[in-house]
Amino acid sequence: MSHFTNIPKIQYEGPSSKNPFAFKHYNPDETVAGKPMRDHMRFAAAYWHVMRNGLSDPFGGPTALMPWDDQSNSLDNALKRADVFFEFLDKTGIDYYCFHDRDIAPELENLAKSNDALEKVTEHLLGLQKASGKKLLWGTACLFSHPRYAQGAGTSPSADVFAYGAAQVKAAMDATHKLGGEGYTFWGGREGYATLLNTDMKRELDHLAAMLWLAVDYAKKIGFTGQFYIEPKPREPSTHQYDSDAAACLNFLRQYGLMDHFKLNIETNHATLAGHTMLHELTVAIDAGALGSIDANQGDELIGWDTDEFPTDLYLTTSIMLKVLEMGGFTTGGLNFDAKRRRESHEPEDLFHAHIGGMDAFARGLKAAVAIREDRRLADFVANRYATWNSGIGAKIEGKSVTLEEVAAHALSAGEPVLASGRQELLKNIVNEFI
Ligand code: XUL
C-alpha cells in the first residue's frame, strides 16, 4: 500500500525541468570526477526528522500531517512507520538512513520491554533493507529525551543513569550491527552542564570516556567493524556541552586514547552555533585525519537556535564538497539530512521538496567543487602563498633542523620581510565563477 500516492519516483530531468518532483542536478548514476554522483554523496535520510518530527517549536505544538501514524506508542505503529519510511527512501532514491533507537521503536514501561520492541523493529527493518537494497549509514541511542537523562547520560551524576544509558547503547549497537550499519554515532545531547557549582567536570569527562571505551570493547566482542563517530555541538540543550566543537572533541579523544576508534560527524548548524563556519569545522577534522561523516543542514542567521533547515545554500554545499573531495571522498560516512521542514510546511509532499532541494544543492556543490579543483587557480594560489617554506630558512624550520639563534641570524641578514597580498577578493571572485 502506498502512503505517498500522488508522488512519483523522483527522476533526474535536468536543469530545464519545471517538475517539482524531479531532480534538476542530482543524477545518481552520472559519473563526475571518476565516480557516480550517488557514491560521492552517499545521501542518508534521518528517521527522526522524516518519520518522527511533528514540527513543533518552543511556542507551539506539532503541525505535520502524518496520515499513516495513529499517534500511539505501539509496536504496530512503529512497524507501519518503517514501511512508510522505506517507501520514502524508494521514491527519493536516497540510498542510506540513520536512526536513534527511540525513533524506530517505542520506549515502553521498562528497559526489557523497550529492548524487546527494538529487536522486533530491527528485524522488520532488516527485511525492508533486504527487499530494497537500502543501507544503514549509522545508528545511535537517544540518551537525551527521557527525563532520566536530564542531567546527562555518560556524564550523569548517577551511576545508575549511566548504566541505563550504556544498556541503551548496547541495544542500539546490536541493532546497528544486525542491520549492517556502517557507523555508530554518539551525540551527547545532555553531556554537559548548566552550572559548574554542582559539577565535577573532570569526573564527568572520565565517565563519558568510560562509556565510549565500553562501546569500543563491545564492538570488538560482537564483531561490529563500523566506524564510531562523535558529533560536536556547543550548546542547546545544555548550557555548555563537552563536545562543543571539532577541536574540543579531538582534544577529548586524544586525552582518553580514543583517536584510533573515533571520527567526527560534523553538522553545519552545530558549527554555526559554535561560532565557526562549516568549512572551519571540516578543516579541523580533516587535518586530524578524523572527518568521518556529515550531518547536512543549515542554520538561520536570524534565529539563534538549531533550526536544522535543509541545505540550499550553494556556497555552503560547494565548500563542503571541496573538503570531501580534498579528503578523497567518504569511506564509511555520507551526507545525512539531519534537517527538518519549516513548521508551516506540514504536508507530506513537503518532505519530498525538502530532500529534492538538498540533493540538488549538493549535486551543484559537487560539480562546482570539481570544476574549482580542475581549474587549479585556488589550489595554486594557496601553494604559492607558502613558497618561502619550500627552501632556505623555511624548509629548515619545517624540518626542525635549525636553532633559534640561526633563525634570528636569518632575520638580521634578510632585512624587513616583503608580504604578498592575500587576494581574498580575487579568490572569492574565482569561486563565484563556478557557482
Ligand atoms: C541534534 C542532532 C542529533 C544527532 C544524532 O542536534 O544533531 O540528531 O545528529 O543524535
Ligand code: CO
Ligand atoms: Co545531527
